[in-house]
Amino acid sequence: MTNLRVGLLFGGRSGEHQVSISSARAIAQALRKEQNASKYKIQPVYIQQNGYWLGGEVAQEVLESGIPYLEVENMQPWRSLAEVAEVDVWFPILHGPNGEDGTIQGLLTLMQIPFVGSGVLGSALGMDKIAMKMAFEQAGLPQVKYKGLTRAQVWSNPCVFPKLCDEIESALNYPCFVKPANLGSSVGIAKVRSRSELEAALDHAASYDRRLIVEAGVVARELECAILGNDQTKASVVGEITFDSDFYDYETKYTAGKADLHIPAQIPDAVSQQIQDMALQAFAAVDAAGLARVDFFYVEATGEILINEINTLPGFTATSMYPQLWAYSGIPFPELVDRLIQLALERYPIDSTHG
Numbered sequence: 458m459t460n461l462r463v464g465l466l467f468g469g470r471s472g473e474h475q476v477s478i479s480s481a482r483a484i485a486q487a488l489r490k491e492q493n494a495s496k497y498k499i500q501p502v503y504i505q506q507n508g509y510w511l512g513g514e515v516a517q518e519v520l521e522s523g524i525p526y527l528e529v530e531n532m533q534p535w536r537s538l539a540e541v542a543e544v545d546v547w548f549p550i551l552h553g554p555n556g557e558d559g560t561i562q563g564l565l566t567l568m569q570i571p572f573v574g575s576g577v578l579g580s581a582l583g584m585d586k587i588a589m590k591m592a593f594e595q596a597g598l599p600q601v602k603y604k605g606l607t608r609a610q611v612w613s614n615p616c617v618f619p620k621l622c623d624e625i626e627s628a629l630n631y632p633c634f635v636k637p638a639n640l641g642s643s644v645g646i647a648k649v650r651s652r653s654e655l656e657a658a659l660d661h662a663a664s665y666d667r668r669l670i671v672e673a674g675v676v677a678r679e680l681e682c683a684i685l686g687n688d689q690t691k692a693s694v695v696g697e698i699t700f701d702s703d704f705y706d707y708e709t710k711y712t713a714g715k716a717d718l719h720i721p722a723q724i725p726d727a728v729s730q731q732i733q734d735m736a737l738q739a740f741a742a743v744d745a746a747g748l749a750r751v752d753f754f755y756v757e758a759t760g761e762i763l764i765n766e767i768n769t770l771p772g773f774t775a776t777s778m779y780p781q782l783w784a785y786s787g788i789p790f791p792e793l794v795d796r797l798i799q800l801a802l803e804r805y806p807i808d809s810t811h812g
């Protein structure tokens with residue numbers, strides 16, 4: 458099909474709103490390159506931070522400028538956007554809650570329009586770090602010790618909260634990492650080394666999500682592997698990230714020069730092979746589709762490889778690993794987005810036979 462209309466869905470009601478805009482800009486650029494230019498027509502649809510959907514000139518302007526649109530006078534619920542009816546295939550490049558978590562995927566499934574990436578189950582399991590870790594546990598994938606919590610427990614009465622902190626300290630020790638269960642780009646994450654830091658971090662993470670996770674901290678090299686495919690999946694070469702900051706936080710991720718990406722990672726072949734196998738297993742364990750990036754910890758001294766997480770809509774920004782891992786593995790960015798759209802079309806008739 459020529460001139461297929463690709464609904465580039467970006468922004469979103471998420472703490473990763475700005476990252477999504479950056480990812481969408483990179484994908485739009487790739488869709489305008491080489492054969493993609495005659496094959497696809499981009500239909501940008503921007504979801505404001507407050508959740509309203511905007512098409513037309515505003516969406517185009519956000520895509521061109523990279524600057525979020527904050528005005529509220531053009532409020533549109535999604536169903537009144539003319540663009541929505543014209544899309545042949547959706548490319549949701551939304552990160553975090555309300556985009557990477559199955560909500561949009563459910564809506565697009567009901568619209569009966571093919572879309573890039575995982576369906577409802579894969580997205581939801583891949584987003585929620587507690588559910589994800591349970592799925593990984595079932596698949597026999599090694600990971601750090603963790604404890605899942607709810608906001609209600611954290612914001613409970615002053616008698617219960619200290620007991621909760623006692624339990625976390627005795628189960629996980631310091632340092633540990635406190636995270637909102639459903640977020641990404643390190644938003645809301647803190648590395649904590651004391652009781653007072655733990656209390657503050659739990660309170661902070663609870664302001665982002667009603668589900669939280671605390672993980673034992675590990676001293677390790679950080680390795681990532683990209684996956685592409687539906688039922689026949691392929692793993693990319695493994696990459697490593699190094700940085701001087703305390704951990705791979707938001708600023709380190711998205712400020713040019715703060716982190717170094719090493720592709721391929723300088724690790725033994727056997728380690729690389731094991732990480733690729735584990736990444737493929739993780740993809741299957743959450744029922745992901747299309748694409749994902751799987752993040753690992755490699756404890757060099759012991760040879761231990763621990764899975765950290767899967768990201769079913771990984772970043773495509775200038776400092777993001779996913780497109781760079783594939784570029785090194787022989788799939789340039791324009792071909793990568795083409796393949797992702799073709800994978801969405803390939804999967805669609807299969808998924809639509811449910812029920």
Ligand SMILES: Nc1ncnc2c1ncn2[C@@H]1O[C@H](COP(=O)(O)OP(=O)(O)OP(=O)(O)O)[C@@H](O)[C@H]1O
Pocket residue numbers: 601634640641642643644646672673674675676679704705706752765766768
């Ligand atoms: N248990 C842990 N031990 C040591 N470091 C950790 C641990 N958990 C997280 N980190 C640090 O925090 C970073 C972010 O963690 P994580 O990948 O879980 O968050 P995220 O918000 O889902 O990030 P993204 O989706 O952008 O990859 C890791 O890359 C690592 O630097």
Ligand SMILES: C[C@@H](N)C(=O)O
Pocket residue numbers: 473476552553640641642750768770771772773777
């Ligand atoms: C976008 C960010 N959550 C990533 O995983 O790259």
Ligand SMILES: [Mg+2]
Pocket residue numbers: 640641642766767768
């Ligand atoms: Mg993540």
Ligand SMILES: [Mg+2]
Pocket residue numbers: 752765766
């Ligand atoms: Mg990560």
